[in-house]
Amino acid sequence: MIWIKQVLAQKEKRNKTLFWLLFIIGAMLRLGWLGIVPDGGALNQDEAFGGYEAWSLLHYGIDSHGYAWPVYLVTWGSGMSALNSYLMIPFIAVFGLTPVAIRLPQAIVSCASLYVVYRLLKEHYSDCIALVGLGILAVVPWHIMLGRWGLDCNLLPGFMLFGLYFALKGIEKSKYFLLAGIFYGLSLYCYATVWPVMPIIVVGMMCMILIYKKGHVDKWFWLGLLLLALLAIPLILFCLLNYDIIPECKLGLLSIPKLTARRSVEIKIHTWEWKRNFLDAIQMFIKADDGNPWNSIPRFGLYYKGGLVLAVIGLAVMLVRTLRNPKVHLLDIGIMIQGFAGCVLASLISTNFNRVNVIHIPIVYCMVQGICFVTVTLWKSIKTRWSQACSIGISVVAVAFYLTSLVLFLHAYTGEYNAYWRKMYHRGLNQAVLQAEKEKSSNGTIYVTDVLYPKLLVAAQYPANQFVDTVVYRDETAEFLDPESFTGYHMGDMKSGMQKPGDVMVCGTWNEDVATYLDSLGYDKHIFEDYALYIVQ
Numbered sequence: 001m002i003w004i005k006q007v008l009a010q011k012e013k014r015n016k017t018l019f020w021l022l023f024i025i026g027a028m029l030r031l032g033w034l035g036i037v038p039d040g041g042a043l044n045q046d047e048a049f050g051g052y053e054a055w056s057l058l059h060y061g062i063d064s065h066g067y068a069w070p071v072y073l074v075t076w077g078s079g080m081s082a083l084n085s086y087l088m089i090p091f092i093a094v095f096g097l098t099p100v101a102i103r104l105p106q107a108i109v110s111c112a113s114l115y116v117v118y119r120l121l122k123e124h125y126s127d128c129i130a131l132v133g134l135g136i137l138a139v140v141p142w143h144i145m146l147g148r149w150g151l152d153c154n155l156l157p158g159f160m161l162f163g164l165y166f167a168l169k170g171i172e173k174s175k176y177f178l179l180a181g182i183f184y185g186l187s188l189y190c191y192a193t194v195w196p197v198m199p200i201i202v203v204g205m206m207c208m209i210l211i212y213k214k215g216h217v218d219k220w221f222w223l224g225l226l227l228l229a230l231l232a233i234p235l236i237l238f239c240l241l242n243y244d245i246i247p248e249c250k251l252g253l254l255s256i257p258k259l260t261a262r263r264s265v266e267i268k269i270h271t272w273e274w275k276r277n278f279l280d281a282i283q284m285f286i287k288a289d290d291g292n293p294w295n296s297i298p299r300f301g302l303y304y305k306g307g308l309v310l311a312v313i314g315l316a317v318m319l320v321r322t323l324r325n326p327k328v329h330l331l332d333i334g335i336m337i338q339g340f341a342g343c344v345l346a347s348l349i350s351t352n353f354n355r356v357n358v359i360h361i362p363i364v365y366c367m368v369q370g371i372c373f374v375t376v377t378l379w380k381s382i383k384t385r386w387s388q389a390c391s392i393g394i395s396v397v398a399v400a401f402y403l404t405s406l407v408l409f410l411h412a413y414t415g416e417y418n419a420y421w422r423k424m425y426h427r428g429l430n431q432a433v434l435q436a437e438k439e440k441s442s443n444g445t446i447y448v449t450d451v452l453y454p455k456l457l458v459a460a461q462y463p464a465n466q467f468v469d470t471v472v473y474r475d476e477t478a479e480f481l482d483p484e485s486f487t488g489y490h491m492g493d494m495k496s497g498m499q500k501p502g503d504v505m506v507c508g509t510w511n512e513d514v515a516t517y518l519d520s521l522g523y524d525k526h527i528f529e530d531y532a533l534y535i536v537q
Contacts, residue, residue: 015127015128015131018131019118019130019131019134022114022131022134022135022138023114023115023118023134023138025138025139026111026114026134026137026138026139027111027114029138029139029144029147029410030107030110030111030144030147030148031107031111034099034100034103034104034107034148035098035099035100035103037148037413037414037418038148038149038294038417038418038421039418039421039422039425039427040098040099040100041099041422041427041428041429041430041529042421042422042424042425042426042427043099043102043425043455043458044149044151044294044425045425045452045454045455046080046151046152046454047102047103047149047150047151048102048452048454048455048457048458049064049075049076049080049454049457050073050075050080050084050085050088050102050150050151050152051085051088051092051097051101051102051150051458052064052097052454052457052458053073053075053080053082053085054085054086054088054089054092054102055092055097055458055461056464057069057085057086057089058089058092058093059464060463060464060465062464062465062468063075063464064454064457064464064467064468065257065468066465066468067255067257068253068255069253069254069255070082070254070255070256070257071189071234071235071237071238071251071254071255071256071257072189072192072235072238072257072259073085073257074257074258074259074260075454076479076480076481077259077260077261077477077478077479077480077481078259078260078261078262078263078479078480079192079259079263080152081152081153081155081189081190081191081192082152082189083152083155083159083186083189083190084105084106084150084151084152084154084155084190085152087105087155088101088102088104088105088150091104091105097458097461102150103148103149103150105150105155106146106147106148106149106150106151106154106155107147107148109147109155109158109159110143110146110147110154110158111147112158112162113137113143113157113158113161113162113361114134114137114138116161116162116165117130117133117134117137117161117361117364117365118130118131118133118134119165120133120164120165120168120331121133121134121331121368123168124168124329124330124331125331128372128376129368129372132368132371132372133364133365133368135402136303136364136367136368136371136402137364139402139403139405139406140302140303140304140307140364141296141297141300141301141302141303141304141409141413142296142302142303142353142360142364143360143364144409144413145295145296145413146357146360149294151354152190152191153190153191153193153354153355153357154354154357155190155191156187156190156191156194156357156358157357157358157360157361159183159184159186159187159190160183160184160187160194160201160338160358160361161361162179162183163180163183163184163187164180164205164334164335164338166179166180166183167180167184167205167209167334168330168331168334170209170220170221170224171209171212171213171330174218174219174220174221175220176220177220177221177223177224177225178220178223178224178227179224180224181223181224181225181226181227181228181231182227182228182231184198184201184202184228185227185228185230185231185232186231188231188232188235189231189235191354191357193345193349193355193356193358194345194358195235195239196267196344196345196348197341197342197344197345197348197358198341200337200340200341200344201337201338201341202225202228204337204340204341205334205337206225208330208333208334208337209221212326212327212330233251234251234254234256237249237251237256238256238257241256241257241258242258242259242262260476260477260478260481261477261478261479262479263479267348267349268347268348268349268350274347274348275347277346277347277348277349277350277351278343278346278347280350280351281346281347281351281356284351284352284353285302285308286308288300288301288302290351290352290353291352292352292353292354293420293424294421294424295352295353295354296353297409297412297413297417299412300405300408300409300412302353302360302363303363303364303367304401304402304405304409305405307363307367308363309370310366310367310370310371310374311363311364311366311367311370312366312370313369313370313373313374314365314366314367314368314369314370314371314372314373315336315339315366315369315370317369317370317373317377318332318335318336318366318369319336322336332369335361335362335365335366336362338358338359338361338362339359339362339363339366341358341359342356342358342359342362343359345358345359346359371398374394374398375391375394375395375398376391376395422530425455426450426451426508426529426530426531427529427530428527428528428529428530428531429451429455429456429459429506429528429530429531430458430459431528431529431531432459432506432526432528432531432532432533433446433448433456433459433460433506434459435526435528435533436504436506436533437460439504439533439535440488440502440503440504441501441502441503442502443502444488444500444502444503444504444536445488445489445490445499445503445504446488446489446490446503446504446505446506447489447490447491447494447499447503447504447505447506448489448490448491448505448506448507449491449492449493449494449506449507449508449511449514450507450508450510450511450514450531451491451506451508451531453482453483453491456489456491460489462486462489466486466487467486469487470485470486470487471483471485471486472484472485472486494507494514494517494518495514495517499536500536501536501537502536503536504533504534504535504536505518505523505533505534505536506531506532506533506534507531507532507534508530508531508532509527509530509531509532510530515532518532518534521534522537523535523536523537524537
């Protein structure tokens with residue numbers, strides 16, 4: 001009996017060590033060099049805008065359109081989900097308006113997701129499957145890339161995962177339904193595309209809980225639903241306002257904003273469009289390319305090569321065992337409910353990997369089940385003298401494959417991908433704008449071209465109240481607003497001849513036409529990486 005205890009103790013110690021090793025590797029992949037990779041001086045325009053809104057709310061109590069604590073950000077005019085910006089606020093208060101502060105909320109949520117996936121699989125299956133799940137999620141390209149830039153919608157997979165975890169915990173201990181209601185409710189503030197399919201997820205989970213809950217459904221279950229409903233009310237009012245059903249209003253300290261335009265990505269209403277969208281989505285996932293290079297490196301896939309095949313195998317395994325004994329496999333049911341909602345969403349809209357990100361965690365989960373089946377379960381069922389050796393051999397090959405794939409992916413991600421990010425979003429704007437502020441006269445204007453305006457607002461850390469009061473848009477009803485000017489700045493044409501001594505001009509060094517023209521005028525020129533500054537004399 002003593003040797004059995006020793007073996008069990010060693011196994012427990014080994015599993016704990018493996019957990020910490022995998023979790024630390026996963027956390028380092030998401031937190032390490034966060035302000036540099038993707039290139040820290042070259043923020044994507046959406047993460048820049050989210051950061052500026054957080055900074056504005058922190059220092060001025062309003063966003064870039066003058067709304068105090070809005071439930072949904074107006075930003076470009078057609079809007080952006082607000083939760084990511086609110087989560088940035090404490091980090092910006094500590095670190096300033098920097099890439100690290102902008103990206104930290106997403107990086108932390110993605111690290112927490114690693115732990116929650118481990119806990120889910122450990123509580124519903126075994127330590128071994130939990131470690132496989134943790135290891136796979138830690139190294140797949142989709143989740144690493146998602147965790148390293150501050151796009152609003154990147155929060156959704158994590159918050160949906162947390163909601164699922166606490167809903168299943170509530171089956172054993174009802175008070176957890178409160179947390180499930182909170183996280184499902186907050187998911188609505190992560191990304192608007194989940195709104196049409198959230199009823200599918202909530203009703204599906206409700207039915208599962210009502211059917212399979214051990215004991216009785218008590219007050220905590222209904223309080224959790226009430227919390228979810230209360231969190232949804234501000235967004236329901238927001239929708240009613242923006243479809244001109246109710247007038248503009250406030251809800252206590254919260255603002256219910258009016259967008260200047262609705263997004264062109266609308267829900268399709270015809271069945272032929274659903275079929276086309278779904279087939280397009282399947283093709284997109286097979287190619288691992290949605291036309292947005294910042295979302296994936298196609299040659300590695302979202303989940304590495306063969307990941308989707310393993311996911312299909314895993315889904316088949318889940319369906320078979322769930323049909324046999326559904327009460328034992330509630331986690332499988334919850335995952336399939338969310339995966340089905342993701343498929344419905346992929347049919348309703350013209351999609352990319354961001355818009356349908358509710359489906360990624362279910363796909364990774366199916367992958368884990370597929371890997372476990374191929375490496376262990378299948379060989380156990382064969383029961384030959386070589387089955388154990390085959391299982392161990394395939395497991396070793398799988399580990400070697402994923403480690404090799406990770407190394408190759410990291411080489412590309414920190415190398416050519418990072419260089420591409422810099423080429424797409426350019427560096428040096430912050431330094432150029434700071435120098436321009438010093439060089440311009442007291443009544444001078446900074447003329448800027450080759451930059452989207454939220455990145456300029458971040459670079460200048462421009463006062464939100466002054467921007468709201470003085471901005472002039474070229475078209476105030478556009479889906480993506482384009483400012484012509486605001487106090488001290490003019491955006492657009494550099495050849496207008498409006499410039500006067502004391503003005504400063506900033507343009508991209510790659511814009512050869514403008515750069516050649518400004519060079520011909522003999523202005524004093526300074527280079528800041530990808531931007532050139534000209535001082536009008």
